[in-house]
Amino acid sequence: MPFARPANAARGERCDGVENNAEKQEIGRPDGEFTKQQVDYVYQDRRYVGTREVAGYVLWDMAQSFNINTYSQRFVNTILQVSFRYQQILSFINGIWDIVNDIFTAAIVDKTRTRWGKFKPYLVLLAIPGTVGTCLYWLMPLFFPGTGPEDLNKFIVYSVLAILREGIGTFLGIAQGGIITTITPHPVERTRMLTVANFFSGLFGEKLPEQIMTILLDLIGNNVIKPKKGPVSALYLKLFVGMGVFTSVVAGLVSLWFNTIMRERVAQSVKTPSIMQGIRSITNNKPVLLMTLSQILSSFSVGGSRSDYFIDVLNFASLGYITGFPGGLLGPLPFMIVPWFRRHFQSRTLYLASGYIGQVLMVPIFFIGSIGGKKNGLYKNRIVMAVALTIYETIIAFFYGLRKVIPTEMYNESMDYCEWKNGYRTEAMTSVAKGLASKLAGIYTNLLSLQIKRWIKYDQTAYIRGAAQSDSTKYWLFASYAILPLATGFPGIIPMLFYDLSGKKREKMYAELLERRANMAKTASDADRETMAKVADEQMEIGVKNKNKKL
Template sequence: MDENKKYLGKKEIWLYSVAALGQGMMYAIMSGYITDFYLQVLHLGLPFVLILTFVSRFWDAVNDPIVGSIVDRHTTKWGKFKPYVAFSALPMAVLTFLMFFDWGGALDIKAHPEVAVGAMVYATVTYVLWDMAYTVGDVPFWSLPNVMTPNPDERGQLFSLSRTINSIGSAIPTVLFTILFGFAGKLGIKSDGTKYLIIVSFVSILGLALYMISCFAVKERVLIPNMPKEKKDPNEPSVLKRLLQCRPLMLVVTMGILASGRYLMGAASVHVARYAFYIGKSTEGLTPDEINAAVSSSISLVNLVLTGCSAVGMFGTMLLLPRLYKKYDYKTIVVFACLAGFGASLITTVLGVISIVKDVRLLFFFCIPFILVQCVPLGVLNVTSYAMVGDCLDYLEWKTGYRDNALGSACQTFVNKLSNALATGFVIIMYIIIGLDPKDTMANGAVKLVTDLSHIQRVGMFSLVSIVPGLSMLVCAIPVFFYDISGEKKKRITAELAQMRQAKGITIE
């Protein structure tokens, strides 16, 4: 078996990546904006939102290894992974829409507190069901590259492109948010609930159509036969134990958890835009409607700068990764990117704090180049962690003879969801730490300006996209120093693994 053989055509690579774009759209609207929707549209309490988002996402993360274990044990006539994607796609799209249903506009929760319980029940049910549907499809979907090709270099290229396109999909809700919030006055749209309804309708329909492409466009090639039960050694370690004993994989998992602060760049941006900066004309002498329009425009602009820098820094890095992979190993790329991101976050913090304390609004824009560099690790980790997991699965098969694709990939999706839960939870915790309740800022229907908040409150909110992610990048580089699947060792594993498969009569077409 030629370990350098190429198995994927351009059409298959691009169609899988387009499917990843659809998935990214639906995930991004939930992960980036659901807390803002709960707080600003449904007016749900901070403690409730904290408990719901953190507990649900933590439980969802725990479910990933369970789903991975189930998938690994069963192969259907339609394939090992594709059926799960097919059956979960429609429920996920429908639930994405239902999660953003405007109970605030329909039932006027603020005027009738008795209906708040119903809204909380509805939010809980739709949130939990969405998490379940997403998990059933997410683990198999990101396991597909590991069975589409046995070539680690080709697999790395596939992960690089698909994760890049997936991230482009995640930027689409932000673009729609910017348009609707920035031009709300001209469009005659006053309700945030209406804006979200328009965004989620577009995302759900298009996301579903693109996501389903993966069910028809890709081929599962690396299917290692399950060992018959009667031939299994009773002393053989369990699947979970094998993974826990795989040192390289555990290092990648640890790296991902420590890097959870990177998700704040997406999860916290809209909150920072609302409560850290005001970029606009003086509000003196303006009518309430004019003030609302000015505030909405400022929120749109600041959110655009933060998410735009995040997208450009991340996408730009992703586009460079295929070339970097040819010159440097994964370890070197990750460590260098994380240290650079930490350094940039320090400068971002200083400039942002001065802008807030001294009320030098123009200085906010001087943060842009440093936020770009600060987001380089997002692109590196978003792609490279998946490629590293693929190499770890090769290592595991080479060492034990077992290849647990779904459960191994579930480790990465577990890390992503746990990290997202931590990031989302920390956003709500920051509200509590600085003593800021969104309900108070909209008392009696009036919008409280950002400039009316204390410097401590504004700086605290700003830290969510500056020093906190930076520190996370710094500490996540520590376990990577001990990761050793690279260079000659990686080449030797790939070559010997090809020989092992050939000896077992496993043919990969």
């Protein structure tokens, strides 16, 4: 893979680090200190990625949310109609397959070395199969018209498709997660790209299909739009299938285009790490271990969906757009404040504040909604709940930029820590390790979530018949949305209290890592085979040298 040169190289500016530090100073001095100039370089706004590629990344980021996946569970429950019992069986089988599949996929990806990079080949080659699989998912009701929730043939086809999509999705998920860690070697530019992408994605309608879908569901549910002939279920069927296939095709084409023009600029180690080295790179990576443990504990969080509460209880799917309007007036402010917060607050503080503020604020909303009991509770009152949720949405809107940027950037920094500590990067293995235990917990929570639907006597056929759920079912749909996530997921806070890759430690890591990359790029630019072999050996020896080294 070619070594990255920033865009300002064409203007004659230096792009090998800071001044002549690469020639003046050896990496990893005994005193472990770096000059102010070197540390300042960590915060410089270096530009490696061109305008076309940045625009492509913004469109690609939009494509990841250009879907109606918010309603995928409702689609399976009420349109395709797969029984909760069958879904529990598939959830268990697919969960085990997902874990096994992840391990082998990670090993394959981490050993990938091509002229196009480590992740790009998978994104390009699997874009079309992934899109086709998603289209078939939304088309399934047309293949099994008039079948009930317990139809075995429908369940078998649904299960096979789910397992195939899971296999393709694992390759794509790992590769997508790796792209932002390698598209630029500089942390400031990476944060800038994440911030720009998230801001413009929201500004130009990444959620437009979901918003259109929500409004149409409201219009149909309140008899504003009626079928010209036939039952209302036929109208729901056309809406779900049409929107599902359309968004899948558009998102797939946009993703394929970006995947063909993007470049990976963080050079991987010349030698591929062994599986044991990959495992070791996780066990000696404190940031990853803490984030993984937090994710595991948070994965035991069980809760209902907001869309179920809005549709089945309030019969007002569009309520979220009303309650979110005042927060939307903040415009770019939540993203503009991200760099300032990054410079002045520790990562763990930002992570916890942005990640859990929403769950904490739902506690008073739960108590307000519970006034009056199950039959006459305020949780059924559109006006009261609209006011309460508007205040809630406005407060958490201030944290929106942090919530979109910080978790991703912390993972990216943990990959840079892996490179600093070991001399090589294991994005795939680390990504799988982070998700592995969480998926084990996810098997349990998915089974429990479906069982909760059975316990509260949720009627899968009521929606398309135009019937209502019982008062008891409605109340528990509200409670599972409002209070259950915090009650079951709060232990995830504890590990992040010990996360300390911030401040001086972070500065020192990047000062050394950026200088090491600059020296390596200079050596490799005109190296022969013998020199590259020596570079490869030196990379693998970094882990031994840094075994007991601390920031």
